[in-house]
Amino acid sequence: MRRSAAPSHTPNGLLAATWRRRFAATALVVCATNPAAWAAEDTSANAGLSPKQVAQTMAIGDSLSTGLGLAAGAVEANPLVSTTPLGLVALAGMKLLMLNEIDKYPEEQRVPLQRKMSSFWGGLTANNLMLAAGATGGLAIPAGLLASYMIYNSEKFEQAEAAALAKANQKHDFRVSPTYTVVTELSVRPAKADGSYDPDATLTTVEVKTTNPLLAKVNTYLHPDGTKYYVEGHRLKTTG
Structure with missing residues (x-):
């Protein structure tokens, strides 16, 4: 997403407010009716959000912040992204389905993917929020890159990936015992x-x-x- 040099397509504050309300209402309805998207993974008592939950939050944050940026007059740079409220909600839903699909992967492959997705979507969210606040691309893009870097290199993700790899190294092939009951x-x-x-x-x-x-x-x-x-x-x- 980038900031448009032209005036916003909304001719007055009333239309802009109406667009924001429509987007927010649609997003809230979809999120409220999809509790499976926020299902908790196995986490320790003090672990906070799991890698999957962080990725889910960033996926939804990307779409919500895109809507805020559009309402503030920014322009979506990706022509493949639908900028309607329903289109942005559908995009968030596709990301959540993608995260559910990689649940089938072994943990040592799943956690690194969740880490990369969180970093990418988190960077886009930061960029969008900066544009929604009135910043230019010269400020929004570096802010997005910094947020992406910080999420990827966060201590929580470092620990989660290290734990997954350590667990994988301790696994052993299951072999059939010669006697059985x-x-x-x-x-x-x-x-x-x-x-x-x-x-x-x-x-x-x-x-x-x-x-x-x-x-x-x-x-x-x-x-x-x-x-x-x-x-x-x-x-x-x-x-x-």
Whole structure:
């Protein structure tokens, strides 16, 4: 978004106020009717917002601040973005759906993506708010870049990404025990040739026979034929 050199398209204060009210009302209705978008992740008692919640906040903030900037006379620089209130709300919804989709990724891949998205959308939000306050691009763009840098390098994101990578390094492939009394059904995706996670792989199910029930979440499963799978869910079927 950039500040327009021409006068605002709203001919008087009444029309501008009406536009703001319409945008705010639409945004509030959509956010209020979509509580799943604000569902909390697993966080410790003193962790504050999770990486996903920060990214959700920045996604919605980008659209809301774009609306404020437009109401103040700024011009949307991206021709692909609809500048109607409904279009901006729809854009925020698409971002939230994108964040929900990457929930399927392993944590060591998911957290870095949430960090980058938060940084990008947070920078755009800061830029838009500066334009809405009457700043020129010479001030708004550096402010957006600074906000993006600060969000990306924040201590919370540093800790979250480090914790995710450390947890990934402690994971071990789950292997079948030679004796068994328990049958568990796993929902799995085959790994890539190099053993990494493949989000596009077909989700399938396999039955695994073990001595004891799987009490903790299983992250990966190594089939006796050597195929590595990433586990997306599991359920107990039978016990002997």
